[in-house]
Amino acid sequence: MGMEPVPVHRRLLNGWMAIVARFGFVQTLVILSIFYALLIGPVALVGVLARRDPLDKRTLRGSGTAWSKADSASADLDRAKQMT
Amino acid sequence: MxxxxxxxxxxxxxxxxxxxxxxxxxxxxxxxxxxxxxxxxxxxxxxxxxxxxxxxxxxxxxxxxxDKxxxxxxxxxxxxxxxxxxxxxxxxxxxxxxxxxxxxxxxxxxxxxxxxxxxxxTEHHQSHAASAFYPSPFEEAAVLTCDGVGEWATTTQGIGRGSDLELIQEVRFPHSLGLLYSAFTYYLGFKVNSAEYKVMGAAPYGEPKYVKQIFDELVDLREDGSFKLNMRYFAYDYGLTMTNRRFENLFEHPRRKGESEMEQFHWDMAASVQVVTEEIVLAMVRDLHRRTGLNNLCMAGGVALNCVANGRIVREGPFENLWVQPAAGDAGGALxxxxxxxxxxLGEPRKFQMKHAYWGPAHSDEAIRTELDARGAPYRSLPRDEMIAEVARRLADDQAVVGWFQGRMEWGPRSLGARSILADARNEENWKRVNLKIKFRESFRPFAPAALAEKAGEWFDIDRESPYMLLVCQVNEGKHIPAVTHVDGSARLQTVDRDSQPEFYDLLRAFDERTGCPVLINTSFNVRGEPIVCTPQDAYLCFMRTHMDVLVLGNQVLLKEEQPELVEDFDWRERYELD
Known part of the structure; x- marks a missing residue:
């Protein structure tokens, strides 16, 4: 079974959609980068100045335990309804 | 409810x-x-x-x-x-x-x-722990969950008693055994969250030369089984890759490109990370036993699919019993x-115990015949016992590779005799043949054996059942099944009992009666990159696209040489991304 040729107007539309998609991608990238700099940046800077280590990456070699008490949600229905 | x-x-x-x-x-x-x-x-x-x-x-x-x-x-x-x-x-x-x-x-x-x-x-590790404990045969058990990461936890220890399940302690992101294994999977050129089992399969080809270096530089394993990773060598916390340039410099090799030749260095790295993983898991298990004093252990999370580590837990203790749910990875979180x-x-009492892994869809003989008739595919419908005898004969005498489709589909990543490709494990040629001509996958990858449960102890160094193919053990000396024996003499065994899979059990028994060998190659019914087949249509297409000789759909037997040529207007290989 042979393939139907794609009409010219369809090819033009497909080309245009590809260009728009590329624009959309770049636009999203730019907006997200600005958000990253303006929202994440200042908080990160405060963390650096306060020498915070939220991921506990600095104390590698230690003699104590690396276990933490489990921070599990209690098993009741109200708690189960929450996404936190 | x-x-x-x-x-x-x-x-x-x-x-x-x-x-x-x-x-x-x-x-x-x-x-x-x-x-x-x-x-x-x-x-x-x-x-x-x-x-x-x-x-x-x-x-x-x-x-x-x-998860939350x-x-x-x-x-x-x-x-x-x-x-x-x-x-x-x-x-x-x-x-x-x-x-x-x-x-x-x-x-x-x-x-x-x-x-x-x-x-x-529910929380991610609560889900894992529940999937491990509640369907287990134990009223009381220690629970270990270990994967990449959930919310914050990457590993948890807990206790299950009756309907209660409590997580006691956890290791938190970015310190993660699952992500450590995935980082090495990435470094070795395999796909993360997909091909970790290939690293496990590659490990026996290498020497664990880098264990000390990994423990010295990358992992700080504490006495109580807890651990931390040296995040200077990893990129998964901030980037789109798992490891960074410092990691490559440490081992003096760039990351292997996918599909390129595996060199001795790569085998050795696989062996090393496998040993490191086993040592960490064993340390956590020993600690959990010390804390709980219990005899039963349930495990879940992606790391619980590491059947080599599971085999060591069984052999080296200290727990008497181990139960791992067949869908131990994230899919099992749904359960x-x-x-x-x-x-x-809700506080409801427990009543369900998982005794098999067949929880997916089934297709009746009538539905299968309707599908085959619509395709114009020649087949023979045989009475059940004749079908079993015919398939056993073809496996043993003709050395046929058989696509085997029976009953409800498996739950979990392994084919366990419902959607399987089967072949004679005594014939070494079958290893290469099934790998390269049927599965189209890497030649180094081993095949797993399925064995009659009551005869497994004669052929393998194992003292318990392994129905979900989640334990690795040694093949006993004098038993010649080269197609399922890895280079280190090990095998990822599935034991088959009659209650859970009567057709597969009877086939193994018929093969045993004919050959004196109660073991078959059992590999997933798919080609590389394809999900395991679900429907008769999936099975037929997979059969026709590969060099399988026989297809068995329920009681319907199809021979390749009798089938009309499959005409497709696309290349099916392009449909499946390599894993």
């Missing part, structure tokens, strides 16, 4: 349905969509579960999602704060998906499943979320 558990949005989406505390159906979304590790909302798996139970979506009392999205999002934001500005590429890639989908689970459930009731949430809600949240 009907409770549907779902897991999705990361990898291996799945759904599991409980009715009054008993499992009715469970399935991976990928089997229906034919997209390997499909992460999307499990709409088709849900539809199947409801169909199996004979209910509508409105008959569900709860839908339970297997807001806590996970908090962890991701915290990670971006801590790794600014290096995390920009990860931020721009991940945030749109979070804003579009992952933060709106209730509305996604409504939109994609058509469900209008209450959506509940765990439903079970946790049923027992821990």
């Amino acid at each position: 009907n409770i549907l558990g779902i897991s999705c949005f990361y990898h291996d989406a799945a759904a599991a349905l409980l009715r009054d505390g008993n499992l009715v159906a469970a399935a991976h979304e990928e089997r229906f969509t034919r997209k390997r590790h499909d992460p999307d909302m499990p709409a088709q798996a849900t539809e199947y579960c409801l169909r199996e139970a004979g209910i509508d979506i409105d008959d569900l009392d709860y839908v339970v999602f297997y 999205p807001f806590i996970k999002f908090e962890r991701i934001l915290t990670t971006y704060f801590a790794t600014f500005p290096r995390s920009l590429p990860s931020f721009t890639k991940a945030i749109p998906i979070w804003l579009k989908e992952k933060l709106w689970v209730p509305s996604e459930v409504r939109k994609k499943l058509g469900y209008t009731g209450e959506v509940l949430f 765990g979320a439903a079970l946790f809600t049923e027992h821990a949240v």
Whole structure:
């Protein structure tokens, strides 16, 4: 079974959609980068100045335990309804 | 009461349905969509579960999602704060998906499943722990969960007693045994969250030369089994890769390019990370035994699929009994979320014990014949016993490779005799033949044996059942089954009993009577990159696209030489991304 040729107007539309998609991608990238700099940046800077280590990456070699008490949600229905 | 558990949005989406505390159906979304590790909302798996139970979506009392999205999002934001500005590429890639989908689970459930009731949430490792403990045969057990990461926890220890399940302690992100293994998977050129088992399969070809270096530089293993990773060598907390340049410099080799030749260095690295993983798991298990004093251990999370480590837990103790649920990875979180809600949240007593892994869809002989007739595919419908005898004869005498499709589909990543490719394990040639001409996968990868449960002890160094192919043991001396014996003499064994898979059991018995060998090669019914077949149509297409000799669909036997040529207007190889 042979393939139907794609009409010219369809090819033009497909080309245009590809260009728009590329624009959309770049636009999203730019907006997200600005958000990253303006929202994440200042908080990160405060963390650096306060020498915070939220991921506990600095104390590698230690003699104590690396276990933490489990921070599990209690098993009741109200708690189960929450996404936190 | 009907409770549907779902897991999705990361990898291996799945759904599991409980009715009054008993499992009715469970399935991976990928089997229906034919997209390997499909992460999307499990709409088709849900539809199947409801169909199996004979209910509508409105008959569900709860839908339970297997983790807490807001806590996970908090962890991701915290990670971006801590790794600014290096995390920009990860931020721009991940945030749109979070804003579009992952933060709106209730509305996604409504939109994609058509469900209008209450959506509940369990924590990721609660789901894993519940999937491990509640279906186990134990009234009381210690529980170890270990995977890449959930919300914050990457590893947890807990205790299950009756309907109660409590997590005691945890190791938190970014310190993760699952991510350590995935980092090496990435470094060795394999696909993360997909091909970790290839690293495990590659390990026996190498020498664990780098264990000391890994413990000296990358991992700080403490006496109580807890551990930390030296994040200077990893990039997964901030980037789009798992390891960084410092990691490559440490081992003086660049990351292996996918599909390139494996060199001795790569085998040795695989062997090393496997040994490191086993040592950490054993240390955690010993610590858990010290804390709980219990004799039973249940495990879940992706690391629990490491059957070499599981084999060492069984051999080296200190727990007397180990139970690992067949879908121990994230898919199993769907089952765990439903079970946790049923027992821990709603306080219902336990009544379900998982005795087999066949929780997926089945197809009647009539439906199979209708499908084959519509295709014009020649077949013979045989009485059951004749079918068994015929297949055993072809496996033994003709050395046929057989596609075997029987009953309900497996739950979990392994084919266990419902959707399997079978061949004679005594013939070494079958190893290469099935790897290269049927599965189209890497030649180094071993095949697993399926054996009659009551004869497994004669052929393998094992003193218990292994129905879900989650234990590795040694092949006994003098037993010649080269097609399923790895280079170190080990095998990833499935024991088969008659109650859980009567057709497969009877086939093994018939093969044993004919040959004196109760063992067959049992590999998943798919080609590389393809999900395991689900329907007779999937099975027929896979049969026709490969060099399989015989296809058995229920009691229907099809021979390749009798089939008309399969005409397709596309190259099926391009449909499946290599794993």
